[in-house]
Amino acid sequence: MANMSLQKHPMPEQDPVVRAGNFKEVALGYTREIAMEEADRCLHCKNMPCVSGCPVNVPIPDFIEKIKAGDITGAYQIIRSQNALPAICGRVCPQESQCESKCVRGIKGEPVGIGRLERFAADTAMAEGTAKAEQKPACGKKAAVIGSGPAGLTCAGELAKAGWDVTIYEALHTAGGVLMYGIPEFRLPKALVSREIASLKDMGVKIITNAVAGKAFTVDELLAEGNDAVFIGSGAGLPNFQKIPGESLCGVYSANEFLTRLNLMKAYTFPEHDTPVKVGSRVAVIGGGNVAMDAARCAKRLGAEVTIVYRRSEKEMPARAEEVHHAKEEGIIFKMLTAPTRINGDENGFVKGMECIEMQLGEPDERGRRRPVPVAGSEFELPVETVIVAIGNSPNPLIKKTTPDLPTEKWGGIQTDENGRTGKKNVYAGGDAVTGAATVILAMGAGKKAAAAILEDHPD
Amino acid sequence: MYPIVKKRVLNETTTLMEIEAPLVARKALPGQFIIFRIDEEGERVPLTIAGYDREKGTVTIIFQKVGYTTEKLDSLNEGDSLMDFVGPLGEPSSTEGIKRCAVIGGGLGVAIAYPQAKALHDAGAEVDLIVGFRNEHLIILKDELEAACTNLIIMTDDGSNGNKGFVTQALEKQIQAGREYDTVIAIGPLPMMKAVSEMTRPLAIKTIVSMNPIMIDGTGMCGGCRLTVGGETKFACVDGPDFDGHLVDFDEAMARGRMFRPEEAKAREKHICNLTGEAR
Numbered sequence: 001m002a003n004m005s006l007q008k009h010p011m012p013e014q015d016p017v018v019r020a021g022n023f024k025e026v027a028l029g030y031t032r033e034i035a036m037e038e039a040d041r042c043l044h045c046k047n048m049p050c051v052s053g054c055p056v057n058v059p060i061p062d063f064i065e066k067i068k069a070g071d072i073t074g075a076y077q078i079i080r081s082q083n084a085l086p087a088i089c090g091r092v093c094p095q096e097s098q099c100e101s102k103c104v105r106g107i108k109g110e111p112v113g114i115g116r117l118e119r120f121a122a123d124t125a126m127a128e129g130t131a132k133a134e135q136k137p138a139c140g141k142k143a144a145v146i147g148s149g150p151a152g153l154t155c156a157g158e159l160a161k162a163g164w165d166v167t168i169y170e171a172l173h174t175a176g177g178v179l180m181y182g183i184p185e186f187r188l189p190k191a192l193v194s195r196e197i198a199s200l201k202d203m204g205v206k207i208i209t210n211a212v213a214g215k216a217f218t219v220d221e222l223l224a225e226g227n228d229a230v231f232i233g234s235g236a237g238l239p240n241f242q243k244i245p246g247e248s249l250c251g252v253y254s255a256n257e258f259l260t261r262l263n264l265m266k267a268y269t270f271p272e273h274d275t276p277v278k279v280g281s282r283v284a285v286i287g288g289g290n291v292a293m294d295a296a297r298c299a300k301r302l303g304a305e306v307t308i309v310y311r312r313s314e315k316e317m318p319a320r321a322e323e324v325h326h327a328k329e330e331g332i333i334f335k336m337l338t339a340p341t342r343i344n345g346d347e348n349g350f351v352k353g354m355e356c357i358e359m360q361l362g363e364p365d366e367r368g369r370r371r372p373v374p375v376a377g378s379e380f381e382l383p384v385e386t387v388i389v390a391i392g393n394s395p396n397p398l399i400k401k402t403t404p405d406l407p408t409e410k411w412g413g414i415q416t417d418e419n420g421r422t423g424k425k426n427v428y429a430g431g432d433a434v435t436g437a438a439t440v441i442l443a444m445g446a447g448k449k450a451a452a453a454i455l456e457d458h459p460d
Numbered sequence: 461m462y463p464i465v466k467k468r469v470l471n472e473t474t475t476l477m478e479i480e481a482p483l484v485a486r487k488a489l490p491g492q493f494i495i496f497r498i499d500e501e502g503e504r505v506p507l508t509i510a511g512y513d514r515e516k517g518t519v520t521i522i523f524q525k526v527g528y529t530t531e532k533l534d535s536l537n538e539g540d541s542l543m544d545f546v547g548p549l550g551e552p553s554s555t556e557g558i559k560r561c562a563v564i565g566g567g568l569g570v571a572i573a574y575p576q577a578k579a580l581h582d583a584g585a586e587v588d589l590i591v592g593f594r595n596e597h598l599i600i601l602k603d604e605l606e607a608a609c610t611n612l613i614i615m616t617d618d619g620s621n622g623n624k625g626f627v628t629q630a631l632e633k634q635i636q637a638g639r640e641y642d643t644v645i646a647i648g649p650l651p652m653m654k655a656v657s658e659m660t661r662p663l664a665i666k667t668i669v670s671m672n673p674i675m676i677d678g679t680g681m682c683g684g685c686r687l688t689v690g691g692e693t694k695f696a697c698v699d700g701p702d703f704d705g706h707l708v709d710f711d712e713a714m715a716r717g718r719m720f721r722p723e724e725a726k727a728r729e730k731h732i733c734n735l736t737g738e739a740r
Binding site: 171172173181209210211212215216217235238239241247248249250253254256257260261264265266270271272273274275276278348349350396397398 | 544546680683695715719
């Protein structure tokens with residue numbers, strides 16, 4: 001008889017008051033006992049609805065079965081057969097809208113904690129050093145992967161598994177893309193990302209850092225150098241701003257800049273690390289997505305009072321419920337139905353406040369979200385020293401500019417078919433460079449599909 | 461790692477280094493920049509490329525000791541290596557259609573004005589190279605400068621080389637004497653580039669400036685290097701670093717440049733050894 005508890009076992013977490021003052025990981029992970037107990041909640045449905053919700057088709061009931069039996073290495077190997085980065089997915093996938101949303105246990109009560117179990121299996125196997133993926137012998141084919149974020153790493157991992165010689169080109173000094181520069185340490189420890197990347201290197205994947213596609217080399221050069229295929233996973237690109245007055249004042253950061261300073265450059269340890277960051281005592285974060293939550297929670301950890309300003313209501317916020325919940329627990333103030341209209345500076349050009357106007361929800365727009373409309377006379381000023389703008393990105397022009405025959409969408413994203421094939425022969429793409437800002441797992445799914453297309457187009 | 465293959469002290473505050481970086485040297489063009497990082501704890505610092513040798517696979521940088529990281533860079537020697545060195549970044553300078561120009565360099569900007577003047581001079585343009593330093597001891601690259609232009613004018617703030625005044629005054633004098641320029645290129649501190657742009661604006665002489673704002677990645681991702689140019693937000697790293705001097709909002713750029721002044725001082729204070737005065 002399965003464990004019929006209606007709730008999934010709660011995730012052990014750092015106390016909100018304590019964690020709001022440190023950058024250590026919030027979620028502490030299941031113990032072996034908890035994991036085996038939670039695994040016992042799985043009903044092992046024959047038609048495996050959960051798998052249909054997974055962008056990379058992890059055989060979920062199979063790995064859960066192994067955990068239940070205490071064979072953690074076996075569980076890890078099953079996950080790893082379909083997913084190159086399990087420890088990362090176990091932490092940052094939106095399981096509630098993917099695998100867990102399809103779980104039969106979720107009809108009455110909470111679904112099985114699939115993400116938490118995945119994380120447990122990966123962490124345990126990696127800690128025990130039993131984490132090895134199976135790999136075919138070298139087949140003599142060669143691929144170049146542009147970008148070492150989730151799409152690029154996944155594509156590289158899949159190709160390496162199939163025996164390809166893979167080189168990843170990364171523009172920054174550290175591999176990992178958004179996993180390194182974007183997602184904060186307390187949500188995704190960087191040591192863990194490095195370990196996942198090391199496991200790809202163990203498979204023979206080469207990574208060249210400080211290599212900017214479209215500048216140091218072009219896609220055509222990679223093809224001419226004997227690569228059978230090139231995969232472009234160059235990520236989200238240039239940060240958007242609101243185009244309101246005052247956005248160039250000192251103290252206004254794009255979320256990209258703010259998060260990069262903290263995560264990649266470790267500015268929270270300044271002056272131990274040389275890159276500075278400062279937030280003052282009050283911070284406003286503009287936006288309602290996961291990136292806004294990350295920025296707000298980082299600013300909080302630097303000791304500021306943080307307000308998230310979002311022009312719609314909480315219901316319309318694109319951030320994961322769990323992220324919003326964590327942010328609230330940590331004392332972040334949510335100012336919904338509020339739109340910034342101007343950022344004011346002092347005589348030295350530093351931010352001193354942000355003018356806002358309250359909004360109400362009007363008629364639904366073309367996507368069915370109710371459109372916010374300003375409430376006349378509701379203007380007010382939020383006194384802050386820092387404004388972080390987290391309202392998305394526009395595609396990076398560097399690759400497009402130097403690859404004129406690569407078809408792109410009007411808004412700049414790279415055009416592909418559903419399997420990542422671009423309009424240019426032997427060139428594939430996936431992740432945010434194709435879809436615009438999305439999630440880590442969708443980028444991984446795209447990297448995986450593109451790898452499958454590459455293998456299909458280049459048979460032995 | 462990126463080895464330092466040559467180090468040459470140009471004056472008490474300015475140093476030239478040749479760095480082995482074949483991937484950068486292969487594609488580098490005048491006007492582009494690199495970003496370096498000395499070690500694991502280091503910050504990413506942009507520097508405009510002062511020269512390159514495609515065959516040797518080296519890139520030349522010239523820097524001034526202005527803060528903690530540049531002090532530390534200066535303490536390294538031939539045989540040492542930098543942890544990171546990425547580029548070429550930004551758009552190369554456009555020299556097309558330039559026939560008679562004034563290239564203006566101020567202080568460290570002279571190091572970047574030099575390759576531009578040389579490229580134009582080599583392409584057959586008539587080049588007046590006007591450079592300014594605080595005093596005669598700070599004059600750098602004199603022989604190189606002479607070989608890269610039609611006329612070389614060296615100004616010093618204190619007149620110690622016998623030619624007192626600012627580069628703007630020298631430029632004004634040239635124009636008053638009847639020299640005609642289709643383009644003025646100004647590279648140096650923001651107040652100097654602003655002054656040159658203000659001088660040429662009423663004369664409607666096309667003026668190009670090279671911006672070097674605070675940035676992190678250098679590929680457009682962080683947006684820290686944004687400038688207002690002609691009322692629009694531009695990213696120096698992907699749209700520049702060269703811009704029309706008549707359209708750049710210099711006051712804003714100067715204010716943004718001051719964002720981390722106190723932190724820079726703090727970093728320097730913490731790291732400069734009290735005993736030896738060396739960065740560690």
